[in-house]
Amino acid sequence: MxxxxxxxxxxxxxxxxxxxxxxxxxxxxxxxxxxxxxxxxxxxxxxxxxxxxxxxxxxxxxxxxxxxxxxxxxxxxxxxxxxxxxxxxxxxxxxxxxxxNSGAVAEQTILLMLSLQRRLLEGDQLVRSGRQIQAKGSFILDGIAELGSCHVGLVGMGSIAIETAKRLKPFGSQLSYFNRSRKNDAENELGLCYLPLEELCKQCDIISLHLPVTPETTGLINAKLLSLMKPSALLINTARGELVVQNDLVAALSAGQIAGAGLDTLYPEPVMPDNPLLNLPENCHYKLLFSPHIGGTTxxxxxxxxxxxxxxxxxxxxxxxxxxxxxxx
Structure with missing residues (x-):
């Protein structure tokens, strides 16, 4: 039987x-x-x-x-x-x-990028509290970036990163990537530029993670790499929470080293209330956008x-x- x-x-x-x-x-x-x-x-x-x-x-x-x-x-x-x-x-x-689920995760990746750029969560809350005009004026003066104006760096170049690149290309984004081996076909098809990881962090406006969890990738995004990123840069993680040293990300967001992060996954899961990323200072709350690990769950x-x-x-x-x-x- x-x-x-x-x-x-x-x-x-x-x-x-x-x-x-x-x-x-x-x-x-x-x-x-x-x-x-x-x-x-x-x-x-x-x-x-x-x-x-x-x-x-x-x-x-x-x-x-x-x-x-x-x-x-x-x-x-x-x-x-x-x-x-x-x-x-x-x-x-x-x-x-x-x-x-590569296409599904790629959609979630784009969603987090746009939501952070357009300050979706903050704007929603301000409108609900009757401050729509003030929010609009403030957002305009602060500056709203278009995705097509951004240099996006993809860390890892598996199927999800490729699907993400395909969706970013029509926006007009400049696309670069880091991977342990070059992907010549993807470079030619999608106009990708290869950069070493540290250069990717220095040059790109958005860093998007697309790696599996291995001993080599665990904690890859740490204080050193975060310190190389632009103060206006965004970090997107629709891969695995273990890729990011969470206390280092808390420090980077709190200090204004980077502008924001969009995370579909944390570590460990299920996420508990004492996770450091759930306990940012109040003035940093809108720098961080979560989704409940649903990128690939269509x-x-x-x-x-x-x-x-x-x-x-x-x-x-x-x-x-x-x-x-x-x-x-």
Whole structure:
């Protein structure tokens, strides 16, 4: 009997998964509320597949004690919470949904850029408090930049950064990027200019992060790089909160080293009230704009991602090789 352990939202599976193609004799174990390794193993230690939320930890303990396990599939793009090396040692596939939500995240990136430039949150509050004319006059005199006048620096040049560049090009923005390797095709197609990271921070009006979390990228945006940015510059992060040293960003915003930041993700998540970025001085509140890590969570993206998960599970159950393997098997 084939068993699938589902360690993500039951409601999301019900809404976005087409289960009509799943064999009737398969057992689906919904384990959203299994909060410890022991609970997981007790409920589904003999499962053949794990379908996991992208931020759900799948530990070595779980992997080593599930003798039937053949595949661990992330619901999203991220898979850094899965012990991929332990899975590889046991010939268990780890797969993700690479590029499935790239367009959706790119849209969120542009939204944060424009919202900060147009001071959307502050303007909304001033209008609601009856100060529309004062706000308009103040914003005009302070200066409102158009996105097309900006030099945008993309840090990382994967699928999301490429989709972001495609959306920025019609605005007329000057586009540069940093990546550990040059992307000649993207340079030619999108008119991108390669810059070393420090030069990117010095020259660009907007820095937008599009990197995975690795030991090399964790804490990449720190006090040193923030100090190189223009006082008028904006930082956008629709990638992962771990990329930014949050206390350094607090210091940079408080001191006016940069003008603002738009963040779709923080660290750790779920975000708690004591996170330093939630406790900026009152005069800095409008320098920071949050969204609740929804960049890649559109209806279309979830339908596409769930379709891939179940297609890969069915493929492996039939002895076939899945797509989007991320652990080198």
């Amino acid at each position: 084939t068993k699938v352990l589902i360690l993500t939202s039951t409601k999301r599976v019900e809404k976005f998964s087409d289960l009509s193609g799943i064999p009737k004799d398969w057992v689906l174990i919904f384990g959203e509320n299994l909060n410890t390794d022991d609970a997981v193993l007790q409920a589904a230690g003999d499962a053949d597949f794990i379908f996991a939320d992208a931020v759900r930890e799948i530990s070595k303990t779980v992997i080593d004690n599930m003798s039937n396990l053949k595949l661990i599939h992330s619901e999203g793009v991220g898979y850094n919470k899965i012990d991929s090396q332990s899975a590889k040692e046991k010939n268990i596939y780890v797969c993700n949904n690479t590029a499935a 209806k279309q993206a979830f339908e596409k991602m769930h379709k891939t998960v179940w297609s890969n599970i069915l493929a492996v159950s039939n002895g076939e090789r899945p797509i989007n393997i991320v652990n080198g098997l």
